[in-house]
Amino acid sequence: MPNTKTQCRTSSGTQLKHARLGEITPEMEVVAEQERLEPELIRDEVARGRLIIPANLHHSALVPTGIGTAVTCKINANIGNSSVTSCLDGELEKLRLSIELGADTVMDLSTGAHIDSIREEMLRRASVPLGTVPIYQVIQEVASAPEMTPQMLLENIEHQARQGVDYITVHCGLLRSHLPLAARRLTGIVSRGGSLLAEWMMAHGQENPLYTHFDEMLEICREHDVTLSLGDGLRPGCLADASDEAQFAELTVLGELTRRAWARDVQVMIEGPGHIPMHEVEMNVRRQQEECDSAPFYVLGPIVTDIAPGYDHITSAIGAAMAAQAGAALLCYVTPKEHLGLPTLEDVRQGIIAYKIAAHAADVARGRPGARERDDELSRARYAFDWDKQFELSLDPERARSMHDETLPHEYFKSAEFCSMCGPPFCSMRVSQSIEGLADPDAAERFLNGNGVAPPSE
Amino acid sequence: MPNTKTQCRTSSGTQLKHARLGEITPEMEVVAEQERLEPELIRDEVARGRLIIPANLHHSALVPTGIGTAVTCKINANIGNSSVTSCLDGELEKLRLSIELGADTVMDLSTGAHIDSIREEMLRRASVPLGTVPIYQVIQEVASAPEMTPQMLLENIEHQARQGVDYITVHCGLLRSHLPLAARRLTGIVSRGGSLLAEWMMAHGQENPLYTHFDEMLEICREHDVTLSLGDGLRPGCLADASDEAQFAELTVLGELTRRAWARDVQVMIEGPGHIPMHEVEMNVRRQQEECDSAPFYVLGPIVTDIAPGYDHITSAIGAAMAAQAGAALLCYVTPKEHLGLPTLEDVRQGIIAYKIAAHAADVARGRPGARERDDELSRARYAFDWDKQFELSLDPERARSMHDETLPHEYFKSAEFCSMCGPPFCSMRVSQSIEGLADPDAAERFLNGNGVAPPSE
Numbered sequence: 001m002p003n004t005k006t007q008c009r010t011s012s013g014t015q016l017k018h019a020r021l022g023e024i025t026p027e028m029e030v031v032a033e034q035e036r037l038e039p040e041l042i043r044d045e046v047a048r049g050r051l052i053i054p055a056n057l058h059h060s061a062l063v064p065t066g067i068g069t070a071v072t073c074k075i076n077a078n079i080g081n082s083s084v085t086s087c088l089d090g091e092l093e094k095l096r097l098s099i100e101l102g103a104d105t106v107m108d109l110s111t112g113a114h115i116d117s118i119r120e121e122m123l124r125r126a127s128v129p130l131g132t133v134p135i136y137q138v139i140q141e142v143a144s145a146p147e148m149t150p151q152m153l154l155e156n157i158e159h160q161a162r163q164g165v166d167y168i169t170v171h172c173g174l175l176r177s178h179l180p181l182a183a184r185r186l187t188g189i190v191s192r193g194g195s196l197l198a199e200w201m202m203a204h205g206q207e208n209p210l211y212t213h214f215d216e217m218l219e220i221c222r223e224h225d226v227t228l229s230l231g232d233g234l235r236p237g238c239l240a241d242a243s244d245e246a247q248f249a250e251l252t253v254l255g256e257l258t259r260r261a262w263a264r265d266v267q268v269m270i271e272g273p274g275h276i277p278m279h280e281v282e283m284n285v286r287r288q289q290e291e292c293d294s295a296p297f298y299v300l301g302p303i304v305t306d307i308a309p310g311y312d313h314i315t316s317a318i319g320a321a322m323a324a325q326a327g328a329a330l331l332c333y334v335t336p337k338e339h340l341g342l343p344t345l346e347d348v349r350q351g352i353i354a355y356k357i358a359a360h361a362a363d364v365a366r367g368r369p370g371a372r373e374r375d376d377e378l379s380r381a382r383y384a385f386d387w388d389k390q391f392e393l394s395l396d397p398e399r400a401r402s403m404h405d406e407t408l409p410h411e412y413f414k415s416a417e418f419c420s421m422c423g424p425p426f427c428s429m430r431v432s433q434s435i436e437g438l439a440d441p442d443a444a445e446r447f448l449n450g451n452g453v454a455p456p457s458e
Numbered sequence: 459m460p461n462t463k464t465q466c467r468t469s470s471g472t473q474l475k476h477a478r479l480g481e482i483t484p485e486m487e488v489v490a491e492q493e494r495l496e497p498e499l500i501r502d503e504v505a506r507g508r509l510i511i512p513a514n515l516h517h518s519a520l521v522p523t524g525i526g527t528a529v530t531c532k533i534n535a536n537i538g539n540s541s542v543t544s545c546l547d548g549e550l551e552k553l554r555l556s557i558e559l560g561a562d563t564v565m566d567l568s569t570g571a572h573i574d575s576i577r578e579e580m581l582r583r584a585s586v587p588l589g590t591v592p593i594y595q596v597i598q599e600v601a602s603a604p605e606m607t608p609q610m611l612l613e614n615i616e617h618q619a620r621q622g623v624d625y626i627t628v629h630c631g632l633l634r635s636h637l638p639l640a641a642r643r644l645t646g647i648v649s650r651g652g653s654l655l656a657e658w659m660m661a662h663g664q665e666n667p668l669y670t671h672f673d674e675m676l677e678i679c680r681e682h683d684v685t686l687s688l689g690d691g692l693r694p695g696c697l698a699d700a701s702d703e704a705q706f707a708e709l710t711v712l713g714e715l716t717r718r719a720w721a722r723d724v725q726v727m728i729e730g731p732g733h734i735p736m737h738e739v740e741m742n743v744r745r746q747q748e749e750c751d752s753a754p755f756y757v758l759g760p761i762v763t764d765i766a767p768g769y770d771h772i773t774s775a776i777g778a779a780m781a782a783q784a785g786a787a788l789l790c791y792v793t794p795k796e797h798l799g800l801p802t803l804e805d806v807r808q809g810i811i812a813y814k815i816a817a818h819a820a821d822v823a824r825g826r827p828g829a830r831e832r833d834d835e836l837s838r839a840r841y842a843f844d845w846d847k848q849f850e851l852s853l854d855p856e857r858a859r860s861m862h863d864e865t866l867p868h869e870y871f872k873s874a875e876f877c878s879m880c881g882p883p884f885c886s887m888r889v890s891q892s893i894e895g896l897a898d899p900d901a902a903e904r905f906l907n908g909n910g911v912a913p914p915s916e
Binding site: 023026061077082088111112145176177179180183185186187190191192194195196198202204209237238240267275277278280302305306307308309310311313314315317318321322325336337339340341342344353354356357358360361362364365366374375376378379380382383390391393395396399400404406407408420422423427429431432433434435436437438439441444448449450457 | 531540544569584591603632634635637638640641642644645646648649650652653654656658660663695696697698735736737756762763764765767768769771772773775776777781782783794795797798799800803811812814815816818819820823824830833834836837838840841848849851852853854857860861864865866870878880881885886889890892893894895896897899902905906908
């Protein structure tokens with residue numbers, strides 16, 4: 001939602017710093033307005049670290065967004081090319097569609113050609129916070145992971161910070177001592193960044209450079225207000241590995257790093273699993289909140305069963321909805337193409353809508369102010385056979401309309417009191433309008449006392 | 459899963475009657491084998507009414523299936539034509555696909571032409587229990603709902619019982635006194651059967667004929683072993699109407715009717731909502747179990763937000779998974795076309811897989827014996843880059859394969875250590891195999907003690 005206030009942006013200092021000084025930034029005001037909350041509440045939540053506003057000082061196209069349990073649940077869309085499939089225009093089209101369909105943040109996960117220019121172009125167009133995984137670019141500059149140096153990582157992070165990237169995923173919490181724990185797993189390390197760092201640690205026998213150089217990284221983030229998205233390099237890659245020692249050992253380190261970042265006024269969110277069976281989803285959210293002092297939780301799914309490649313937007317929307325209900329603040333979408341290939345534009349659409357559903361259903365369940373209004377309005381339109389309004393209020397108006405029109409395309413049917421599912425004689429909504437007269441207590445009493453038939457409905 | 463034992467079928471008396479007499483029927487044995495449980499446990503659960511085996515004595519093509527909390531969660535696919543869209547071959551093709559993709563039961567909800575011959579043809583081919591809603595055929599024989607007579611309803615039920623229908627949805631619990639409660643709702647009555655009966659009650663000022671003639675119906679069901687699926691004519695049609703007085707007033711009557719059916723040895727399951735926000739799903743399951751003495755709960759979704767027409771297989775899979783985790787025994791699928799039109803073959807596919815996911819995820823969460831084995835096996839194949847095996851173990855092998863092949867069609871890539879999502883240099887699974895050597899405690903100790911680099915993985 002573009003807003004004139006976004007013209008006015010903070011020019012120095014992080015949102016966290018300002019919040020702690022008691023200052024309400026223009027970004028906090030925009031978030032307060034979007035969320036229908038008081039600016040002072042937003043400021044207070046940011047100061048506590050429970051709410052983040054990823055807003056790089058140099059990202060001029062940005063309309064700020066708040067991520068935390070005090071506000072509505074947000075969703076992230078991952079886009080970007082790979083070395084196998086690559087096309088700048090295609091990725092820009094995914095960015096456009098993502099924003100149009102309501103993605104609250106976007107990550108450019110490009111790992112293929114032209115990684116720098118793709119990012120630059122995306123930042124120019126992204127009205128939502130843009131995140132990246134800097135190690136994906138660093139690895140392109142070397143022949144193999146062990147050739148990366150801590151300096152290269154820091155330089156790239158600074159480069160991206162200056163470009164305007166709003167948040168970066170850095171797998172700082174994956175330590176050398178965790179590797180034997182991961183080695184016992186069914187699917188090992190499934191995080192791309194995490195596996196590259198593991199390879200580096202294996203080759204050098206040294207600690208994770210993103211951990212040893214954490215303070216230098218904080219200085220960069222502080223200068224440009226880059227939010228840290230502390231990555232879960234040890235997120236489980238299957239149900240068998242869920243909630244294991246490796247996963248929670250890393251989470252404890254992420255809690256320590258959260259407090260260190262806060263001490264330097266750097267905003268933080270924590271990335272979470274992954275693949276988790278339904279009965280462990282809520283426990284995982286609680287544990288993150290405890291270990292990380294309620295820093296916003298940014299979950300990938302979780303996928304609740306491993307047996308549905310091709311439909312992992314659904315396996316994961318189930319987990320994501322449950323995680324959001326338990327308090328996850330940002331849901332990273334999973335597309336139908338997960339585990340199988342790079343998502344197409346249609347996959348992006350499916351992923352985003354599945355996650356808009358999960359986030360909204362959780363907002364309703366958590367009683368977010370006004371969350372259910374749109375549900376009620378659409379239901380009212382449905383009951384009134386106002387098809388056009390029903391489409392308009394849908395998460396994907398275009399798709400809702402085209403599905404309806406598959407069997408009943410003519411304009412006449414946009415006010416018809418039935419659809420092809422039941423046809424005219426069987427439309428329960430039409431039939432049930434005949435009982436409306438009974439909403440009147442007197443009419444109901446006459447009816448129930450058996451005085452003949454019911455009053456005609458108006 | 460075709461089984462030679464199915465050749466041997468019970469020829470008289472209901473499953474419930476036999477179970478109470480301490481007899482293990484051939485159908486119970488088949489169910490025990492499918493579920494890897496003891497036949498005596500199955501018999502005991504059937505005797506208690508907590509497990510049903512819908513198996514009409516005349517449905518010779520049937521392979522019996524058990525529905526209840528003691529066994530794995532089952533899913534139902536609704537097919538059948540409407541007066542707007544109709545094609546016998548198309549509906550038979552949906553039946554074939556439903557069974558192929560793993561629907562455990564199928565309902566023929568035809569309301570259009572050739573309703574009798576479609577049902578006959580489906581029963582000939584259905585290896586799964588087939589359910590219907592008899593009132594859909596009765597209404598075709600009259601000019602309007604009020605012209606139906608109790609006798610017509612009973613005659614049709616008997617006709618369908620003789621044809622071999624395994625279970626029938628009958629909205630017996632929707633009483634005259636409930637209509638004023640429904641009149642206050644945002645979307646009134648959304649059950650097709652329920653709305654027709656409401657129309658009848660409004661016109662005649664008399665009680666629901668399926669309630670007043672319940673005992674006669676029980677006699678028919680008892681003779682042919684037709685399972686009653688007690689319909690929820692007052693299920694909410696939107697979040698605003700969820701868990702309201704109308705819904706629960708009907709549920710109380712369904713509990714009373716359950717006990718009356720059991721007294722006549724008739725098997726029963728209870729239909730449930732509908733549209734329910736996430737935070738009320740578990741409560742709804744608990745309440746059904748209490749009111750209906752743990753008779754199996756057969757839920758339609760529930761849909762957890764109203765704002766996603768075109769994606770209601772997803773909105774409802776979230777609710778269905780949560781309901782199943784809480785104890786729902788049979789999940790009635792919802793397709794992407796819900797609220798918009800009659801499902802196509804592709805919609806049926808999407809609906810079934812979404813519900814296979816929900817049911818299986820809940821089986822895993824509830825710790826059903828062996829439920830997670832398939833997840834682990836697929837994950838193992840994934841980690842081993844055995845793409846063919848990964849596809850084979852998928853809920854929809856054809857779709858998983860075609861999605862993978864969109865970018866990497868060549869046979870060579872079926873053993874490639876990457877897919878187009880990340881490409882070769884970024885495949886975390888390939889990289890993480892390099893830490894496998896650390897699973898050995900001695901190697902791990904040497905590594906952590908800083909004695910140089912890690913041992914090479916075998």
